[in-house]
Amino acid sequence: MVDRHREDLTVRQEGAVLVGVTLPNTSESNDHPLSELRGLAKTAGARILGDLHQRRNKPDIATYLGSGKVEELGEMVEERDADVVLFDNELDPGQVRNLERRTHTKVVDRTELILDIFATRAKTHQARLQVELAQLEYLRPRLKRMWTHLERHGGGIGTRGPGEQQLETDRRLLDKRIRDLKQRLSSIQQRKKREVNRRSNELRVSLVGYTNAGKSTLMRRLTGADVLVANKLFATLDTRTRQWAIPGWTKVLLSDTVGFIRDLPHDLVESFKATLEEATHADLLLHVVDASNPYVREQIKSVEKVLRELEAESTPTILVLNQIDCVEDPTIIHGLRASYANAVAVSAATGEGVGKLEQLVQKMLSERFVTAEVTTHAGNGRLLAYLNAHGEVEDQRYEGESVIVTVKIARHLLERVSSDELEITLLDGAPLMDPVADDE
Ligand SMILES: Nc1nc2c(ncn2[C@@H]2O[C@H](COP(=O)(O)OP(=O)(O)OP(=O)(O)O)[C@@H](O)[C@H]2O)c(=O)[nH]1
Numbered sequence: 001m002v003d004r005h006r007e008d009l010t011v012r013q014e015g016a017v018l019v020g021v022t023l024p025n026t027s028e029s030n031d032h033p034l035s036e037l038r039g040l041a042k043t044a045g046a047r048i049l050g051d052l053h054q055r056r057n058k059p060d061i062a063t064y065l066g067s068g069k070v071e072e073l074g075e076m077v078e079e080r081d082a083d084v085v086l087f088d089n090e091l092d093p094g095q096v097r098n099l100e101r102r103t104h105t106k107v108v109d110r111t112e113l114i115l116d117i118f119a120t121r122a123k124t125h126q127a128r129l130q131v132e133l134a135q136l137e138y139l140r141p142r143l144k145r146m147w148t149h150l151e152r153h154g155g156g157i158g159t160r161g162p163g164e165q166q167l168e169t170d171r172r173l174l175d176k177r178i179r180d181l182k183q184r185l186s187s188i189q190q191r192k193k194r195e196v197n198r199r200s201n202e203l204r205v206s207l208v209g210y211t212n213a214g215k216s217t218l219m220r221r222l223t224g225a226d227v228l229v230a231n232k233l234f235a236t237l238d239t240r241t242r243q244w245a246i247p248g249w250t251k252v253l254l255s256d257t258v259g260f261i262r263d264l265p266h267d268l269v270e271s272f273k274a275t276l277e278e279a280t281h282a283d284l285l286l287h288v289v290d291a292s293n294p295y296v297r298e299q300i301k302s303v304e305k306v307l308r309e310l311e312a313e314s315t316p317t318i319l320v321l322n323q324i325d326c327v328e329d330p331t332i333i334h335g336l337r338a339s340y341a342n343a344v345a346v347s348a349a350t351g352e353g354v355g356k357l358e359q360l361v362q363k364m365l366s367e368r369f370v371t372a373e374v375t376t377h378a379g380n381g382r383l384l385a386y387l388n389a390h391g392e393v394e395d396q397r398y399e400g401e402s403v404i405v406t407v408k409i410a411r412h413l414l415e416r417v418s419s420d421e422l423e424i425t426l427l428d429g430a431p432l433m434d435p436v437a438d439d440e
């Protein structure tokens with residue numbers, strides 16, 4: 001049952017008609033209301049046969065689209081021999097059913113389309129499990145729809161009278177699979193957490209941002225990593241981490257991860273939470289945007305919303321205004337820099353501005369980190385272990401009964417160990433806070 005439905009979701013090679021309804025509260029400009037859906041449809045491999053757009057004060061309860069427009073859609077589908085209607089909005093199961101009935105074709109809403117793209121692009125074990133979980137959560141309340149669909153096309157052995165009993169059995173199987181997936185994902189997550197804890201002396205910087213902004217291109221530019229770059233939405237679905245040789249720091253790790261999108265389906269955020277948190281719980285975030293996109297401000301807002309959902313809004317962040325080689329009007333960059341603190345204009349493609357970005361990263365890391373000479377008695381093994389675990393020990397020498405350690409360490413972690421048994425001399429960075437004061 002589940003597999004059958006998943007086959008239905010595949011829109012590859014299919015001829016599609018795009019539909020979007022703009023409601024008054026949408027903040028988007030009027031330029032190309034369906035341009036993003038067009039990108040999603042192409043990424044899913046659909047051939048676009050036509051589109052239809054409507055402005056409404058509120059969605060129609062039965063069909064989302066107004067009834068005149070539904071007629072028009074039906075005609076367009078027939079005329080162009082479309083296999084599927086792709087909807088830019090999120091539909092409830094009843095609306096899908098009504099639209100399918102009236103247009104005599106398959107109707108796929110925005111959430112289902114994004115899930116489908118994720119399903120075809122997921123490569124690693126973890127990403128596959130996460131996508132399957134999101135799909136099943138999406139499917140569960142819609143099980144009934146599939147059965148009525150079968151009944152309608154009526155008949156044949158094996159499809160007769162599935163009824164409530166069959167539905168119950170299916171739901172139970174589905175719930176069992178959902179539990180199983182959650183369990184497997186949580187054990188993967190725990191294993192990863194242990195790995196991260198073991199490497200707690202490394203500094204983590206993560207690239208986050210709207211899909212197709214240029215995160216992977218920037219990752220390549222900064223670390224030389226051979227990551228996939230593509231003019232497709234959701235080219236990257238897994239987190240990739242590489243050493244970043246940034247002057248003055250030896251243990252900086254840079255991670256590239258899955259992009260965000262407006263109205264990212266809730267089930268997907270939930271399922272991908274582990275992957276997203278892995279990236280967002282960093283020492284520093286590089287929020288990459290495509291400054292040449294007319295919707296850049298909306299995209300920044302969408303990303304900030306997801307970051308809040310992931311409780312990462314307080315992580316220090318640099319806004320990377322990427323693709324400036326494609327921005328013709330300089331006032332756009334000026335405007336963005338005026339609205340956002342810590343913004344740097346770059347082109348990941350040409351390398352312009354990347355030096356400035358590295359300088360700002362160095363500066364922001366230095367604000368959180370200090371280099372210090374810590375002097376203590378040579379037998380203070382606990383402190384030495386602590387400094388090695390949480391900081392980057394650059395030098396360690398003995399003088400009589402004492403040991404002097406030169407260490408680069410997060411300011412608050414050093415403040416935590418200040419005591420009478422040791423002496424701290426700062427080699428760089430602003431003075432430490434009084435040790436009795438609260439952490440940060
Ligand atoms: N002109 C220009 N194109 C760029 C720049 N940065 C990225 N691109 C192009 O933008 C497209 C998307 O780049 P990616 O690096 O794959 O974007 P991403 O943010 O990793 O996208 P997802 O993984 O899909 O979220 C590719 O076609 C890149 O070649 C830039 O600075 N200038």
Ligand SMILES: [Mg+2]
Pocket residue numbers: 215216217228229235236257
């Ligand atoms: Mg990418």
